[in-house]
Amino acid sequence: MFEAAKRKYLESVHLEEFAPRAALIDMDGVLFDSMPNHAKSWVTVFRSLGFHFEDREAYMHEGRTGRGTLEILYRRELHRDPTDEEVTRMYGIKARLFDEMPEAPVMPGAPEALDAIRRSGIDRILVTGSGQRKLLDRLEPYFPGHFSEGRMVTAFDVTQGKPSPEPYLMGLKKAGVGAGQAVVVENAPLGIEAGKAAGIFTVAVNTGILEDEVLTGAGCDVLLHSMAELAEVWPQIASPYRL
Ligand code: CA
Secondary structure, eight states: OOHHHHHHHHHHHTOSEEOOOEEEEOOBTTTBOOHHHHHHHHHHHHHHTTOOOOHHHHHHHTTSOHHHHHHHHHHHHHSSOOOHHHHHHHHHHHHHHHHHSOOOOBOTTHHHHHHHHHHTTOEEEEEOSOOOHHHHTTHHHHSTTTOOGGGEEOTTTOSSOTTSSHHHHHHHHHHTOOGGGEEEEEOSHHHHHHHHHTTOEEEEEOOSSSOHHHHHHTTOSEEESOHHHHHHHHHHHHSOEEO
């Protein structure tokens, strides 16, 4: 399984061997079903400013830094950049709204997927653009032993959010592996673009409201529909392949 995807991947990055040693795993929409809360928070913030903004757009911007999302919306709606003060204030409101919402549930199948990855002897590295302490602090209780301090890339580590490859390049560095030795697990179009821009084999898991075509259009190597499916097919995804 997935041989065709692996062959196509190796040809596109000019490598001869795909031999995964690390899984670089996104958080929102992958480990926690937190996107509905993020979308609701952003909708409230932008509508308070009189901007036109729907849930769907929050999913399209998923993975960007708060500043990046605010800049795009201010430019579109007000034809100017937000000031630093506005970025701090509006992102502060968004983060507070998110914190006040009911706890986002663990994504169904995520614990099993992480266990399957561990059983295959492959390292788990968290790669998120999020700086939401509430979620980061829940990683250890809900996914014990998977992500220690040195195995996380968060908003506090990077200057550029997804779709920049920076977060995933830093993930490779923390894992101590090259591009052909990792697998990215993502749910969002910009996250997929970031993984691909870093030259990494990228598995998309469509856990949200966007059509499959949006994720395949972003360039993922494999498209799945749940974390339970990832748990099931992980051994096939992680098996090495040579051209
Ligand atoms: Ca995500």
